[in-house]
Amino acid sequence: MSIQSWTYIIVGVTFSIYIAIAIWSRVQSTKDFYVAGGGVGAWANGMATAADWMSAASFISMAGIISFAGYDGAVYLMGWTGGYVLLALLLAPYLRKFGKFTVPEFIGDRYYSNNARLVAVFCALLVSFTYVAGQMRGVGIVFSRFLEVDINTGVIIGMLIVLFYAVLGGMKGITYTQVAQYCVLIFAFMVPAIFISIQMTGNPIPQLGFGSEITDGSSTYLLDKLDNLNVELGFNEYTDNTKPLIDVFAITLALMVGTAGLPHVIVRFFTVKKVADARKSAGIALLLIAILYTTAPAVAAFARTNLLETISTKSYSDIPQWFKKWENTGLIKFDDLDNDGMIDYTNDDSNELYVDRDIMVLANPEIANLPNWVVALVAAGGLAAALSTAAGLLLVISASVSHDLIKRVYYPEISEKGELVAARISAFFAVCIAGYFGINPPGFVAAVVALAFGLAAASFFPAIVMGIFYKNMNKEGAICGMLAGIGLMLFYMLKFKFNFFGGGSADDYWFGISPEGFGSVAMILNFIVSFVVMRFTTPTPNKIKDIVDNIRIPEYE
């Protein structure tokens, strides 16, 4: 059977499962809609969190990015997993005990102020919208590459599916579709990785194959070979850093703290039954995420070795079939500058080859000559990753509008039924806006998605941590801290990414830290401003201190 028929079948089956789950998990109350009734088990929540978290970027792009970045790719690997330690130790159990529906709700109640709530809503919307646009685009791209439909048609199909289960089932529908989506995406990622690991090193476990000898009889280690190949072509050693280590440090920290501060991740821990389950499901989520995250660097190294060995300094006429196919999509470009018919891949002006990083995962099964159904599986996996993350983000957006803005600030008399209608309407509009950005992606989306972490690190993380661990932190301190943090982050991003305020190049970076890592600095500023302002303003009311005492201890069972 052809790749395309396999893709139609596998994508069709997975989509039917998502729709069936949505119909089964229709909801009638706001508690069901926002937090799945607070009745999700630890394992189900762990799986849902893992799918919620692993986006189109994790699934499609990350291995490719690492493949080109070598050691530097560690910022994503450590940054996007280490944040779960912070979540489990510093946030999740207490927010669960607090027992409300949204992150702005915690900030608003803990800092006894609707202004704090509004600042938090603004941050949540800013972070979530930048993130969701990238997901919808991802859906469109997967559709267009594997099913040869127009990108826009792909985005619209994705919108309809998400709309169906998010509007009907709210958090409950999202949770159980995410459980299914985790299974699809991890299977789709692991199957090709295992095949390729066996081919290249004879070891079926990619995490070990990565450090094994290559099976060409030369008895050299794969990574040593890769270091040599890289150096021969004028690149840096694969296992060495290209970015300054201070920047690697700052980016890793910003991604970790940002992960712990992302509202769509935090809100997943509101859905479990009890405090102990919040801790446990954070562990399960990280375990399930780690399966993909420890495989990705192995895939990256295999793909890089494969690419350098099969393509570089080979004659264009001898090139394998998949190369020509992906050339048609524009993801691989070859320009024979010196007209010698050979592909020269180098790190300078004589380079003749352009390879899009996404291809490392999307074309890997074809490069390794895997069966057609494996290729189709990768398409279904990419869609599962993009849809699950998009749905989680859309719920945060709709809850921010219907619960934080309408119910808690502007129209508190609204009935339970009215709020549920408002939640569904906002979910509908959020999907439409996300779809619009998916079809007409603003040029800045790619630049901004990475920065969403910086924004979350600079705003939510300090405010929540101080809210739990420091009873004396008052509303003035928290609000000023959040504004200072997010203000500095926005300023730095606009200056160095969009050339506002005089712009600047990498040489002008403060402390040598790039915008991607600057969330670490903005976070520290948030803490400092909060403490200074707190010293000169009114103390926290005792009533609030009692609330904090209460969230610090688990419920009696």
Next chain:
Amino acid sequence: MKSKDRYNNYWRTNIKYVLTLLLIWFTFSFLFGIILKDFLNQFSIAGFKLGFWFAQQGSIYVFVILIFTYVRLMNNLDKKFGFKK
């Protein structure tokens, strides 16, 4: 135990656990994976340079172990202080 003492003891023990685990978290990721990377890269296990391995593999395994350790410690603590049957 008086309820105020009980609360304070519980919270103090929790903070001690959290700080200890975060120290390990920092050591394996930022210290071994980044700050000491060049030094550790002189050593290898199997085909991995050690610093590179911590940065792309080892730290992630440590993160998983840390969370499950915390889960265990806190479940026992909850039981000891009567928050759990």
